[in-house]
Amino acid sequence: MSEFVLDFEKPLFELESRIREMKEYSENENVEIADEITRLQQKAKKLRAEIYSKLTRWQRLQLARHPQRPYTRDYIERMIDGFFEMHGDRAFGDDPAMIAGFGRLGDKKVAIVGHQKGRTTKQKLHRNFGMPHPEGYRKALRAMRLAAKFKRPIICLVDTPGAFPGIGAEERGQAEAIARNLFEMSRLPVPIIIIIIGEGASGGALGIGVGDRVLMMENTWYSVISPEGCAAILWRDSTKAEEAAEAMKLTVDDLLELGVVDSCIKEPTGGAHQKYDAAAQILKETILAELVELEKLPPEDLIEARVEKYAKMGFFNE
Amino acid sequence: MDWFKRAKEGLQPQKKKEMPELWLKCNACGEIIYKKELEKNFFVCTKCNFHFRMKSSEYIANLLDDNQFDEFNSNLTSVDFLKFKASKRYSDQIKTAIKKTGQNDAIRTGFGKIHGHEIVVCIMDFSFIGGSMGSVVGEKIARAVDEAIKRHLPLMIISASGGARMMEGAISLMQLAKTSSRLAKLSEAGLPYISLITDPTTGGVTASYAMLGDINIAEPGALIGFAGPRVIKQTIGQDLPDGFQRSDFQLHHGFLDAVVSRHDMKNKLKEVLDFTMDVQIAAEDLNGELMPETMPELAELPLPDSDNLADEAVNN
Ligand SMILES: [Zn+2]
Numbered sequence: 001m002s003e004f005v006l007d008f009e010k011p012l013f014e015l016e017s018r019i020r021e022m023k024e025y026s027e028n029e030n031v032e033i034a035d036e037i038t039r040l041q042q043k044a045k046k047l048r049a050e051i052y053s054k055l056t057r058w059q060r061l062q063l064a065r066h067p068q069r070p071y072t073r074d075y076i077e078r079m080i081d082g083f084f085e086m087h088g089d090r091a092f093g094d095d096p097a098m099i100a101g102f103g104r105l106g107d108k109k110v111a112i113v114g115h116q117k118g119r120t121t122k123q124k125l126h127r128n129f130g131m132p133h134p135e136g137y138r139k140a141l142r143a144m145r146l147a148a149k150f151k152r153p154i155i156c157l158v159d160t161p162g163a164f165p166g167i168g169a170e171e172r173g174q175a176e177a178i179a180r181n182l183f184e185m186s187r188l189p190v191p192i193i194i195i196i197i198g199e200g201a202s203g204g205a206l207g208i209g210v211g212d213r214v215l216m217m218e219n220t221w222y223s224v225i226s227p228e229g230c231a232a233i234l235w236r237d238s239t240k241a242e243e244a245a246e247a248m249k250l251t252v253d254d255l256l257e258l259g260v261v262d263s264c265i266k267e268p269t270g271g272a273h274q275k276y277d278a279a280a281q282i283l284k285e286t287i288l289a290e291l292v293e294l295e296k297l298p299p300e301d302l303i304e305a306r307v308e309k310y311a312k313m314g315f316f317n318e
Numbered sequence: 319m320d321w322f323k324r325a326k327e328g329l330q331p332q333k334k335k336e337m338p339e340l341w342l343k344c345n346a347c348g349e350i351i352y353k354k355e356l357e358k359n360f361f362v363c364t365k366c367n368f369h370f371r372m373k374s375s376e377y378i379a380n381l382l383d384d385n386q387f388d389e390f391n392s393n394l395t396s397v398d399f400l401k402f403k404a405s406k407r408y409s410d411q412i413k414t415a416i417k418k419t420g421q422n423d424a425i426r427t428g429f430g431k432i433h434g435h436e437i438v439v440c441i442m443d444f445s446f447i448g449g450s451m452g453s454v455v456g457e458k459i460a461r462a463v464d465e466a467i468k469r470h471l472p473l474m475i476i477s478a479s480g481g482a483r484m485m486e487g488a489i490s491l492m493q494l495a496k497t498s499s500r501l502a503k504l505s506e507a508g509l510p511y512i513s514l515i516t517d518p519t520t521g522g523v524t525a526s527y528a529m530l531g532d533i534n535i536a537e538p539g540a541l542i543g544f545a546g547p548r549v550i551k552q553t554i555g556q557d558l559p560d561g562f563q564r565s566d567f568q569l570h571h572g573f574l575d576a577v578v579s580r581h582d583m584k585n586k587l588k589e590v591l592d593f594t595m596d597v598q599i600a601a602e603d604l605n606g607e608l609m610p611e612t613m614p615e616l617a618e619l620p621l622p623d624s625d626n627l628a629d630e631a632v633n634n
Contacts, residue, residue, distance in 0.1 A: 165545030165553050170563055173573050175524035175544035179498060183530055186499030187506070202482075203494060203525040203544070210495045224482045224491040224522070229549075234404035234484060247402050248487040258399075260488045307499045311460060313492040314453030315399040 006062050009270075012051055015044045052269055055219075058242045060251050061227065063219035064198050068273040070280070071130075072099050072114030072157045075197065078280035079105055079287075080112060086146075089138035092172055097128040097164070098136030098208075100143035102152065106288050111147030113140040113208050114157030117198070130199075131164035134177035137207045141181050144188060153191040153291055156208045161226055163204030178207040185210035186307060189299035193290055195265065195283065196220045196252075197272075201229075212306050213290050214260065216252040217283070218267040222260070223250040259313060344368050346539075360580035369537045369580060371517060373419075374426045374441040377476055381584050382430035382439065389428035391461055394454045396423055400487050408485035415446045423454040424479070427462040429471075432584060435591040437474055438466040444478040444518070451523055452483035456493030459527065463500040467507045472595055474512040474587070477528040480546075481521020494526035501530050510594035512587060515565075515574070516540050533590050534574045536565040537583075542573075 005013045019040050026033045055063070063069070076083050076099070083103035087094040100113045117130035140156075147154045163174050185192060185208075192211030200209070200222030216222060225233075230248060231240035255261040265286050272279035294302065341350050346368035356363075360380055361370040372380075378387045395416070398409035416422060424446040430439050440462050442449045459475065466473040482490040504511055513531030515524075517540035525544055528534075536542060543563035551558055561567050565577040578586045 163544065165550045167550065167554065167558070167562070170543050170545065170550065171567075171571050173529070173571065176529040176573050178525040178544070179494075179527070179529040182495050182498035182526060183502045183505075186495070186502045202491065203522055206491055206494055207525075210499065223488045224484055224486075230404075230484050236405065244404070247400070247404065248484070249400055250488065255488055258487075258489055260492060307503060310492060310496040310499050313489060313496055314457050315397045315486075315489065316453045316457055317395045317397055318393060 004067050006059070006066070008051060008055075008059050008062075012044065012047050015040065015047060019044060048269060052271075057221070057245045057249070057251050057254075058227075060219050061221045061245055063271045063273075064221050066219075066271060066273050067119070069198055070272050070276050071119070072116045072159060072197070074276055075157060075280050075283060076101075076103075076112060076114070078277060079284040080110075081105075083112075086139065086143050089135040089142065091138060092135045095128075095133050095136030095139060096126050097130055097132040097160075098140055100139050102143065102147065105155070105284060108288065108291055109150075109152050110155050110291075111143050111152055112155045112157070113143050114197070115160040115205075115208070117159060128164055130160045131162055131204065132160065132207070133164055133166075133169045134172040134174050137163075137177035137181050140208050141184055144185065144192075148188045148190050151190055153193070153294070154188065154211070155287060156192065156194045156211060158194060158196045158200045158205045158209055158222075159198035160201055160204045161199050162201040162229075163207065175203075178203045181207045182210050186310070187303055189303060191291060191294035191297075191302060192306075193287055193294070195287070196222045196261070197283075199226075201226045210306070210310070212294050212302060212309070213262050215263050215265050215286065215290075216255060216261045217265045217272060217279075218252060219271050220252065221245070221250040222255060223248045342370070345370070362580050367538065367579065369517065369539055371444055371478070373445065374421070374443045374476075377441050378430070378439075380580060381432060381587065383432065383434065387426075387428045387430050387439070389426055390465070391427055391458050392422060394422060394458060396452055396454050396483075396486075398485070399489075400485070402485040402487070404485075411447055411485070419443060419446045421446060423458070424449045424451070425455045425458050427458045429465075432474075432591060433588040435472065435588065435595060436469075437472045437591065438462050438469075440473070440475040442476060442478045442523075444480075447483065449477075449479035449523070450481065450483035450490075451479055451493050451497075452486040452490050453493065455483075456496045459497045460500045463504045466504060466509055470507075470509065472510045472512065472591055473504060474514060475527055475531075476514045476516060477519045477523050478516045479519055479521070479523035479528075481523055491522065494522050498526045498530060501527055505532070510590065512590055514583075514587075515542050518542070520544065520546050529573065531575075532594070533576075535576050535578050535583075535586065536568060536574050538565055538577055538579055540565045542568050 022037050080103035083101055085101040097116055099116045102111045115130045116127050118124035118127035144154050194209050194211040194214045196216040198220055202225050227241040227245040228238050230244040232238040252264045268275040268278045340353055342353050342356055343350050344363040347366040349365040361372050379385050396412045402408040425440055425442045427440045440459055501511055510532050513528050513534045515528050515536040519528050519542050541563055547558055568574045569577050
């Protein structure tokens with residue numbers, strides 16, 4: 001159970017701790033208050049359902065950024081057997097903000113790439129807060145080309161506040177690395193499944209985000225820029241992030257409606273951070289089901305459909 | 319805000335408006351240049367070679383034979399499908415930009431010829447909401463690629479953009495994938511794509527089609543990058559080195575094939591088209607103008623049937 005409590009979760013956590021206290025009291029003092037406990041438990045259940053069923057966009061974003069939220073490695077550990085991690089882009093270096101490798105997902109051999117965030121301060125710095133440099137995108141592309149060469153499907157787990165904006169990143173071609181991935185991914189002759197598992201910000205997310213299926217977990221966000229970045233530019237005030245989040249329409253419900261994503265992956269109530277194993281199990285089953293469908297298509301049809309999928313995205317008058 | 323600005327402009331005395339129409343100040347050296355003079359020189363400062371930003375119509379005049387541009391899909395316009403409102407409403411921004419620029423969005427697409435080579439050309443206008451890429455830019459590029467494939471023609475995109483159009487949310491981000499996947503299709507069809515990058519080109523446009531040319535060419539001094547300099551400065555908390563993210567920086571780091579002055583651009587493009595395309599150029603095209611008449615320095619250049627034309631044209 002998570003110890004980090006978001007503002008909107010407070011009433012629920014307070015109620016739950018009261019129930020715990022009452023249980024302890026009733027056991028220690030041998031007082032019969034079972035009725036009262038049952039009543040409170042029902043109240044908590046109702047409150048939980050109520051809170052998590054009507055989250056605002058900003059609250060979902062907070063869950064997506066929850067410090068205990070499972071990251072790429074947490075899912076790999078639970079979903080993939082015999083994971084072989086690849087390192088390096090063969091040109092400059094290895095980027096710890098991007099994981100790439102392969103292993104078995106159930107009975108399927110798959111390549112898997114994903115942004116990686118850190119949990120402790122030390123890990124956060126090591127993983128650069130999940131913000132890759134160009135070598136991260138190039139390492140991911142190596143893994144994806146390897147998969148294409150051996151006709152294995154590709155799974156991409158997206159979780160980044162953006163590609164890193166720094167001097168070295170620009171010197172080594174952050175833009176080119178992302179552009180190259182979009183270009184190459186659009187024509188890889190194997191199924192590609194994209195899952196937004198946390199944050200999906202900008203080209204940094206899309207750099208491993210072009211595929212045949214784009215799925216979003218329930219408590220995630222995906223957009224062209226972070227709400228903070230959007231607020232800083234369009235409102236000239238980064239404290240307007242909450243407004244920007246509402247305006248940009250960045251939740252799974254929004255993006256289903258806009259046709260940007262194909263489906264929503266349910267999370268355990270309260271968010272994936274409440275139950276890692278359950279969240280990973282749902283994710284695994286979803287991917288396997290999608291793969292069954294995608295593997296029916298010959299490579300040419302797969303590529304054609306993929307290009308067509310993106311061709312349809314856009315709203316304009318003519 | 320907008321009506322206020324316009325009302326204020328209306329109150330200003332006539333003579334103050336006259337000056338910027340005839341004279342322009344160079345952003346780089348401060349030289350005051352007669353606008354007609356500047357136009358004749360491809361909007362390049364006669365003193366320091368600074369390249370002023372140009373409109374799409376000026377690229378057409380400078381690069382396409384006989385100033386001929388057979389435009390298509392010009393009727394596509396943007397829609398405020400998110401009902402987006404920040405400090406301004408997106409719907410108002412669209413209207414204002416159309417009025418201000420006389421164009422329907424940040425890109426124009428069409429057919430033209432470069433030294434007789436038929437080509438599909440897409441030209442961005444930075445003056446239209448910062449040259450931002452939304453659904454219209456994505457769709458027009460996608461259709462331009464389709465035209466190029468259908469008619470077996472080369473493609474050139476002249477980029478000038480602040481990046482994806484945030485007011486279209488995730489849909490604007492998807493235009494990166496839409497354009498890049500279409501360019502991959504063009505590449506597979508065996509057709510060349512020239513990316514001509516101008517000042518400024520950043521964000522989602524750099525992270526998609528601007529960096530994907532078979533040949534990437536930039537104008538001198540253009541700001542080209544993924545993240546904007548202000549964001550980088552804020553993130554790392556230190557000043558950026560001189561020339562950071564400018565054309566020469568990108569050339570030095572391996573992301574451009576050439577940095578080409580506007581005086582030489584058309585001939586440089588011809589070299590790429592000559593190498594990549596097998597088409598016979600019609601005789602009447604060879605007799606056409608080498609360069610627009612506004613280019614006195616190049617008047618004594620040989621006609622384009624000369625093999626060494628390009629070498630002679632390069633002066634930097
Ligand atoms: Zn000057």
